[in-house]
Amino acid sequence: MSTGALIFMLSGWVFVLGLTCWSFARLMKAPPQDEHLPPPGSIP
Amino acid sequence: MSDVAAQPREQWGSRIGLILAMAGNAVGLGNFLRFPRQVVDNGGGTFMIPYFIAFLLVGIPLMWIEWGVGRHGGQYGEGSVPGMLDRLWRHPVAKYLGVLGIFMPVVILIYYCYIESWTLAWTFFSITGATRGLDQEGMRQFLGSYQDLQNGTVHGVWVPFVFFFVTIAVNFWVVSRGLTAGIERLAKIGMPILFLFAALLVVRVLTLPAHAAPDGSMSGPWDGLDFMYTPEWSALAKPSVWLAAAGQIFFTLSVGMGTLQAYASYLRKHDDIALSGVATAATNETAEVVLGGSLAIPAIVTFFGVTGAVAIAKGGSYDLGFVAMPLVFNQLPGGALVQTLAGVMWFGLLFFAGITSSVAMATPALSFMEEQFGWTRKRGALILGALAMALGMLHIVYYTGGFLEEWDYWAGTFGLVVLALVETIVFVWVFGPDNAWRELHQGAQIRIPRVFKFVMTYVTPVFLLVMMIWWFVQDALPVLQYANVPAEQHGTRTFSRLVMLAILVGQLFLIRAAWRRKATTRAASGRREAA
Numbered sequence: 001m002s003t004g005a006l007i008f009m010l011s012g013w014v015f016v017l018g019l020t021c022w023s024f025a026r027l028m029k030a031p032p033q034d035e036h037l038p039p040p041g042s043i044p
Numbered sequence: 045m046s047d048v049a050a051q052p053r054e055q056w057g058s059r060i061g062l063i064l065a066m067a068g069n070a071v072g073l074g075n076f077l078r079f080p081r082q083v084v085d086n087g088g089g090t091f092m093i094p095y096f097i098a099f100l101l102v103g104i105p106l107m108w109i110e111w112g113v114g115r116h117g118g119q120y121g122e123g124s125v126p127g128m129l130d131r132l133w134r135h136p137v138a139k140y141l142g143v144l145g146i147f148m149p150v151v152i153l154i155y156y157c158y159i160e161s162w163t164l165a166w167t168f169f170s171i172t173g174a175t176r177g178l179d180q181e182g183m184r185q186f187l188g189s190y191q192d193l194q195n196g197t198v199h200g201v202w203v204p205f206v207f208f209f210v211t212i213a214v215n216f217w218v219v220s221r222g223l224t225a226g227i228e229r230l231a232k233i234g235m236p237i238l239f240l241f242a243a244l245l246v247v248r249v250l251t252l253p254a255h256a257a258p259d260g261s262m263s264g265p266w267d268g269l270d271f272m273y274t275p276e277w278s279a280l281a282k283p284s285v286w287l288a289a290a291g292q293i294f295f296t297l298s299v300g301m302g303t304l305q306a307y308a309s310y311l312r313k314h315d316d317i318a319l320s321g322v323a324t325a326a327t328n329e330t331a332e333v334v335l336g337g338s339l340a341i342p343a344i345v346t347f348f349g350v351t352g353a354v355a356i357a358k359g360g361s362y363d364l365g366f367v368a369m370p371l372v373f374n375q376l377p378g379g380a381l382v383q384t385l386a387g388v389m390w391f392g393l394l395f396f397a398g399i400t401s402s403v404a405m406a407t408p409a410l411s412f413m414e415e416q417f418g419w420t421r422k423r424g425a426l427i428l429g430a431l432a433m434a435l436g437m438l439h440i441v442y443y444t445g446g447f448l449e450e451w452d453y454w455a456g457t458f459g460l461v462v463l464a465l466v467e468t469i470v471f472v473w474v475f476g477p478d479n480a481w482r483e484l485h486q487g488a489q490i491r492i493p494r495v496f497k498f499v500m501t502y503v504t505p506v507f508l509l510v511m512m513i514w515w516f517v518q519d520a521l522p523v524l525q526y527a528n529v530p531a532e533q534h535g536t537r538t539f540s541r542l543v544m545l546a547i548l549v550g551q552l553f554l555i556r557a558a559w560r561r562k563a564t565t566r567a568a569s570g571r572r573e574a575a
Contacts, residue, residue: 001266005089005273012092012273016329023323026489027059 053121055310057224063323064231066307068400070298070328071238073159076394077361079332080340082292084357086285089275094289099329102290102507105500106299106464107325108492109471111317112483114308123309123411125302126555129467132475139555141470144463145302146408147548151455152301153405154432155448158439159362160398161204161211163391165190166366168207170387175370176380183367192444204440212436215399216429219406220422223310227403234396241393242335248376248386249343255375257349268345268353272337287514290507291457296332297325300464303404306411314487322490331397339390340364343372365394406432416558438543445536446529451544453523458515465508468500477501 056062083091117128125145129138169175175186189198218226254264279285298304308317344353344364356368373386410424419427439448472480481497526534 001270002274005270008089008092008275009269009273012096013334015096016326016333019322019326020330023319023326024063026319027063027323 053118053123053310054223055312057228059320061224061228061232062307062311063320063327064235065228065400065404066304066320066324067327067331068231068235069303069307069404070296070324070401071235071331072296072298072397072401073156073163073361073365073394074292074295075328075332075336076242076339076397077365078295079292079336081357081361081364082288083272083337083341084354086288087276087279088271089273090277090279090285091289092273093275093280094286095292098286098290098293098507099325101499101503103293103297103299104322104325105496105504106294106468107297107304107321108318108484108496109468109480109500109504110299110304111308111311111321112480113467113471114305115311115313115315115317115486116483117305118309118311119313121415123306123415124408125305125463125467126412126558127415128305128309129470133470138470139559140552141466143548143551143555144459144466145305146412147551148300148455148459148463149302149306149405149408150428150432150551151451151544151547153402154435155439155451155456156398156402156405157211157215157432158208158436158443158448160215160395160402161207162190162362162366163394163398164211165203165207166370167388167391167395170370170373170384170391173380173384175387176374176383178370178374180367180371183371184363187362187366193441194444205437208436208440209433211399212429212433215402215406216425216432218399218403219410220425222421227407230403231400234400238393238396238400239331239335241389241396242331242339245386245389245393246335246338249339249346252343252346252376255346257347257352259349259351261349263345263349265342265346267350268342269338271345271350271353272341283514287511290511291515294460294464297328298401298404300460300462300467301405302408302463303401305467306408307404309411316487316489318484318488318492319490340369344368347372347375412554412558416554416561435543438540442536442540445540446533447536447540450537450540453519454541454544458512458520461508461512461515465505465512468505468508472501472505 056065113125113128113132117123117125117131120127120131122128122131124142126139126142128145129142132138166175175183178186186198189195190204193201193204218230220226221229250265252265254262254267257263294300311317341353344356348356348368356364359367369390370387373383373390376383376386406425406428409428410419410421413419413424413428414421439451441447475483477497477500480500484492522528526537529537
């Protein structure tokens with residue numbers, strides 16, 4: 001595999017994986033009161 | 045609002061469940077079958093540059109727009125696009141434009157479930173070893189026989205029907221259980237399994253030793269990645285590569301279909317959509333670029349060389365997934381157990397990718413019938429399931445006549461761009477750029493960079509308009525006129541279009557009936573108040 005291709009591939013992977021990790025890390029930091037339970041009776 | 049819509053709607057049980065369901069909707073067969081084929085067809089690395097640019101200029105903005113349209117509509121009890129557009133644009137035509145948001149998911153759902161049933165069948169065949177020992181021609185015959193009921197010699201005529209019925213039954217059982225107990229639970233189980241299977245297969249593929257390709261050259265998995273990430277700069281001047289990349293972003297994120305809006309309608313007014321939209325898009329891209337991109341291409345290049353991989357890709361996504369990949373598994377070192385496991389994991393991950401998307405496709409129509417006509421979820425699932433089963437059988441019987449291709453082109457390709465353009469114009473231009481921007485930031489956990497307001501207002505609609513005009517001239521007109529279609533398929537294809545047209549007209553009548561019903565209800569309550 002050429003160096004250019006390797007750099008391009010790693011840049012792409014870092015971009016999508018970085019975006020995924022960053023967004024999930026921010027979501028997980030949401031205060032617990034932001035989590036809500038389904039309304040009573042909505043689960044059979 | 046109808047009586048039923050006034051009742052409290054279901055809500056997502058947890059944010060992680062919502063994100064997984066949204067990502068499950070986006071991660072589908074296209075991530076593992078269509079993406080590698082597009083990469084190979086469009087020059088490997090050359091494709092990846094416009095792909096990432098389209099992700100930023102079309103993918104993420106459309107993701108936010110659809111989440112915004114959905115959550116806004118949900119505040120008024122509207123879980124499908126006709127009602128959502130009606131709330132954004134108080135014009136009689138708005139609801140009828142929204143028909144695309146229930147027409148396309150229903151049409152795509154029906155043929156998608158048929159393809160999904162192949163993955164279930166091939167999982168079964170991997171376990172029984174039915175494809176072990178077959179060469180390329182034998183594998184093609186095996187797939188061809190499954191698709192061609194009239195001339196198939198390998199499978200019994202009943203085999204595709206059985207797998208299709210099972211697939212439909214599982215899908216509609218899941219949706220009949222509702223949002224949290226059905227769709228969300230499926231996503232929480234299916235998505236981790238999908239990622240686990242894909243990750244294990246990637247490790248196996250990338251550690252394969254180099255093999256001699258049929259042309260005598262030695263190639264390994266890293267040669268496949270080299271092909272995928274070495275751009276040919278001059279090819280970037282070709283508009284077709286840019287449009288193919290934008291098209292792939294479109295399909296992979298499931299935008300322009302009505303499903304993201306339906307899921308987002310179950311959010312509360314102050315639930316975040318800005319960060320959740322990014323998380324959904326990013327999860328899908330990880331599944332596509334990191335996992336999908338590291339599976340089929342490196343594996344096929346290892347055993348067939350780059351030239352062979354390009355030739356296989358020309359045969360289409362199904363050849364790639366159902367002919368080439370089983371051939372690769374047959375040659376894996378480690379014996380029958382490893383080969384069986386690889387087959388089960390590949391087709392198993394395709395099945396989970398498929399079902400987490402197909403249950404989303406059922407949601408807009410079910411929400412529409414629940415909210416506008418007071419149907420229960422179970423009743424809706426039963427009736428839509430029966431309709432999908434009946435119409436799906438037409439795909440099984442007439443597959444080789446091009447029946448499915450027609451639906452895939454008009455609803456699953458061209459229609460998506462039309463709906464995306466319509467909703468972008470309605471949300472950003474008619475509702476207003478400032479209102480749209482405020483709507484996206486309601487309860488937002490991140491501040492969307494201001495440049496995206498400009499992108500959503502000008503760049504995304506122009507991109508979509510160019511894409512629609514290009515596709516119309518390049519593809520839609522020739523497809524409409526049956527160019528390059530054998531004469532013996534014309535009858536089946538015309539029948540296929542008429543069935544689609546009947547579904548569209550039927551849904552337009554349902555919208556008309558629903559709004560008349562609303563008007564009657566409003567008038568009656570007005571009279572009661574006056575009395």
